[in-house]
Amino acid sequence: MHEKRDGAMLKGRSTHLAASSPQMRLLIIEDDRESADYLVKAFREVGHVADLAGDGEEGLAMAESGEYDVLVVDRMLPRRDGLSLIGALREHGNRTPVLILSALGQVDDRIKGLRAGGDDYLPKPYAFAELLARVEVLSRRNVGPSEETTYRVGDLELDRLSHRVARGKDELTLQPREFRLLEYLMKHAGQVVTRTMLLENVWDYHFDPQTNVIDVHISRLRSKIDKGFDRPLLHTIRGAGYMIRDGIR
Amino acid sequence: MTAFGKLIRTTAFRLTLVYLLLFALFAASLLGYFAWNTRRLITEQITTTVNAETSEISDIFGRRGLRGLVFTVDSRALRPGANLYLVTTPAGQAIAGNVGSLAPGVMGTSGWSETAYRRLDDQDNVDHRALVNVTQLSGGFRLLIGRDLDERRRLFGIVAKAAQWSILVVVVLGIGGGVFVARRVLRRIDAMTGTTRRIMAGDLSGRLPVGRSGDELDRLAESLNAMLERIETLMAGLKEVSDNIAHDLKTPLTRLRNRAEEALAKSSCEAEYRAALERTIEESDGLIRTFNALLMIARAESGQARGNMDDFDAADVANGIHELYEPLAEDDGMTLRVRTSPAPVHANRELVSQALANLVENAIKYGKPVAAAQGSVVSMEARQILIEARCDGDRVFLSVTDHGGGIPEGDRKHAVERFVRLDSSRSRPGSGLGLSLASAVAILHGGELTLGDAHPGLVATLVLPLRVGHHDGLAAQTQDMSQKDVRLASA
Numbered sequence: 201m202h203e204k205r206d207g208a209m210l211k212g213r214s215t216h217l218a219a220s221s222p223q224m225r226l227l228i229i230e231d232d233r234e235s236a237d238y239l240v241k242a243f244r245e246v247g248h249v250a251d252l253a254g255d256g257e258e259g260l261a262m263a264e265s266g267e268y269d270v271l272v273v274d275r276m277l278p279r280r281d282g283l284s285l286i287g288a289l290r291e292h293g294n295r296t297p298v299l300i301l302s303a304l305g306q307v308d309d310r311i312k313g314l315r316a317g318g319d320d321y322l323p324k325p326y327a328f329a330e331l332l333a334r335v336e337v338l339s340r341r342n343v344g345p346s347e348e349t350t351y352r353v354g355d356l357e358l359d360r361l362s363h364r365v366a367r368g369k370d371e372l373t374l375q376p377r378e379f380r381l382l383e384y385l386m387k388h389a390g391q392v393v394t395r396t397m398l399l400e401n402v403w404d405y406h407f408d409p410q411t412n413v414i415d416v417h418i419s420r421l422r423s424k425i426d427k428g429f430d431r432p433l434l435h436t437i438r439g440a441g442y443m444i445r446d447g448i449r
Numbered sequence: 450m451t452a453f454g455k456l457i458r459t460t461a462f463r464l465t466l467v468y469l470l471l472f473a474l475f476a477a478s479l480l481g482y483f484a485w486n487t488r489r490l491i492t493e494q495i496t497t498t499v500n501a502e503t504s505e506i507s508d509i510f511g512r513r514g515l516r517g518l519v520f521t522v523d524s525r526a527l528r529p530g531a532n533l534y535l536v537t538t539p540a541g542q543a544i545a546g547n548v549g550s551l552a553p554g555v556m557g558t559s560g561w562s563e564t565a566y567r568r569l570d571d572q573d574n575v576d577h578r579a580l581v582n583v584t585q586l587s588g589g590f591r592l593l594i595g596r597d598l599d600e601r602r603r604l605f606g607i608v609a610k611a612a613q614w615s616i617l618v619v620v621v622l623g624i625g626g627g628v629f630v631a632r633r634v635l636r637r638i639d640a641m642t643g644t645t646r647r648i649m650a651g652d653l654s655g656r657l658p659v660g661r662s663g664d665e666l667d668r669l670a671e672s673l674n675a676m677l678e679r680i681e682t683l684m685a686g687l688k689e690v691s692d693n694i695a696h697d698l699k700t701p702l703t704r705l706r707n708r709a710e711e712a713l714a715k716s717s718c719e720a721e722y723r724a725a726l727e728r729t730i731e732e733s734d735g736l737i738r739t740f741n742a743l744l745m746i747a748r749a750e751s752g753q754a755r756g757n758m759d760d761f762d763a764a765d766v767a768n769g770i771h772e773l774y775e776p777l778a779e780d781d782g783m784t785l786r787v788r789t790s791p792a793p794v795h796a797n798r799e800l801v802s803q804a805l806a807n808l809v810e811n812a813i814k815y816g817k818p819v820a821a822a823q824g825s826v827v828s829m830e831a832r833q834i835l836i837e838a839r840c841d842g843d844r845v846f847l848s849v850t851d852h853g854g855g856i857p858e859g860d861r862k863h864a865v866e867r868f869v870r871l872d873s874s875r876s877r878p879g880s881g882l883g884l885s886l887a888s889a890v891a892i893l894h895g896g897e898l899t900l901g902d903a904h905p906g907l908v909a910t911l912v913l914p915l916r917v918g919h920h921d922g923l924a925a926q927t928q929d930m931s932q933k934d935v936r937l938a939s940a
Contacts, residue, residue: 405769407806408738408741409810412777416777
């Protein structure tokens with residue numbers, strides 16, 4: 201299904217973006233043809249399978265019949281709006297993770313979207329890297345390590361119960377917030393997490409800082425967990441965010 | 450629609466017609482009842498007197514014989530305004546009375562009947578009508594006593610005439626009144642419609658005419674005028690905002706376009722194109738941020754965010770923002786401190802956090818000591834930015850103090866307005882919306898944003914109302930976080 205024709209257009213992006221999780225089946229429910237096509241191509245290019253529905257009713261039918269890992273749902277759709285679609289799905293017992301895309305980026309709208317049964321909310325316009333990272337984190341194929349009490353990446357170990365962090369034989373001293381930052385990164389080890397995801401999930405802020413606050417926190421964390429070790433574990437993914445992983449995949 | 454058509458379609462006119470019909474029916478039934486009762490009364494009166502006279506005269510005939518009867522009847526018949534009398538022999542010959550002729554057969558049947566008659570002394574040869582009672586006397590004589598019905602008819606005529614006139618008057622007055630009221634209402638409604646048309650055509654300064662009577666139309670006009678006033682203010686505000694947006698979004702858009710054009714014209718290799726595209730994305734991200742900030746301000750100003758209010762301690766927000774920005778400040782060669790005492794508020798936590806974050810970002814960006822910016826060594830004190838949360842009286846103060854250049858007193862009010870970036874900061878990145886957003890958030894919560902002098906430097910304070918029910922007992926305990934290391938060791 202990969203379309204070569206538009207490969208050139210996406211080349212710039214694909215050079216530094218790649219799927220950081222196993223292949224997923226995605227359903228994109230979006231009525232704007234151009235953004236929908238762009239999304240389908242972009243997801244396919246990074247190695248996922250993406251289907252497209254052009255309106256709410258079609259989207260609901262496809263979501264209920266198909267086995268999708270994540271649904272990407274536009275908030276305003278013809279025939280059935282995004283929130284009512286999610287409501288209907290949840291009512292029928294379908295728990296597929298849903299990411300809501302919306303031009304309404306306000307705090308209240310996000311809360312409304314999440315209350316309606318959405319799992320994440322991304323205001324338009326967004327960077328594809330942000331969407332990709334969020335979708336991969338949402339995917340139910342990646343729920344694995346969240347239940348464990350100890351996260352391990354390479355020789356880095358984090359104990360969620362005793363709040364101890366160690367790399368190899370060295371015990372590391374982290375501040376509470378650094379611990380939570382590392383915990384979130386390690387929970388999603390091998391996946392890209394964006395700056396906004398960190399701000400939302402580690403700090404619980406939903407605004408867009410005009411400065412590089414998150415980068416400074418990351419560089420502090422990096423100096424504690426990577427400094428003096430041969431193999432860096434905390435990587436910066438250009439144009440997207442950060443990823444913690446062992447070695448080069 | 451013709452003027453008349455418009456008139457008769459008015460509610461006032463239709464109501465008038467309904468009332469008119471009701472009143473006419475009422476008048477007609479009243480008069481009808483009156484006429485019918487009068488007629489009954491007159492008939493009753495006639496029968497009573499005739500009956501009495503009949504028994505009296507029968508009595509006289511019984512006592513004094515035919516002569517007595519004839520004498521009495523003739524003498525009574527000659528009185529002015531007398532009743533009708535007639536006495537006939539068994540052969541049907543008239544022997545006494547004042548009746549000249551009768552409808553045939555009346556004398557033959559006993560009892561009451563209505564009949565045409567003429568008096569003996571009548572000159573005009575016209576039949577009159579009368580109610581008569583015929584009685585059989587002994588010996589075959591018959592006695593007729595009756596009463597002319599002209600009086601009853603005349604009375605009936607008067608009533609009928611009264612009915613005609615009164616209905617005519619009701620109709621004329623009713624229609625006239627209806628037209629008057631309807632035209633009056635119509636004229637005022639037309640005036641209102643005219644004004645609203647002008648307003649719809651774009652002249653927002655138009656107002657509906659308000660009379661002095663204070664009636665329902667005046668009250669309607671008054672509230673519509675108040676609404677127009679509000680709309681005009683909002684429109685003026687909107688125009689100002691859109692002018693500002695046009696100016697401050699078009700500038701970066703132009704820059705964006707110029708760069709893209711330049712890249713198209715001059716770039717020769719992929720690296721150059723890539724660099725140009727990256728700059729384009731950066732620039733558009735900046736635009737999106739500006740746009741988001743504007744939306745946020747608009748939302749705060751319109752009061753939409755009031756639905757999401759929680760009870761929380763502003764001191765937590767201050768500590769949270771301090772924790773988030775402390776490393777950034779340090780990287781920038783500044784020290785970020787926090788000093789809090791409990792400051793309970795009922796507010797939108799997200800907005801208050803963002804407003805405080807904006808103030809801190811501003812302080813980090815613009816709060817560097819002037820001497821440091823020029824390359825001289827300055828003390829740690831001067832490099833300090835202090836976030837403070839406290840409550841005083843019934844208000845909560847969230848302030849950020851820096852020791853930079855500050856804002857001259859004359860510029861402070863101006864600085865809170867949208868998009869204003871004082872000349873000294875033009876060269877640095879930022880949308881210029883930080884202070885306006887903070888101000889909008891404060892106003893949304895019924896507070897304000899104040900800018901003051903920190904000698905040197907700027908102290909920006911978000912003033913919020915204290916949560917209701919927390920006026921006492923909080924000011925006492927103040928923990929000075931600035932004195933101890935706020936970086937807690939890992940638990």
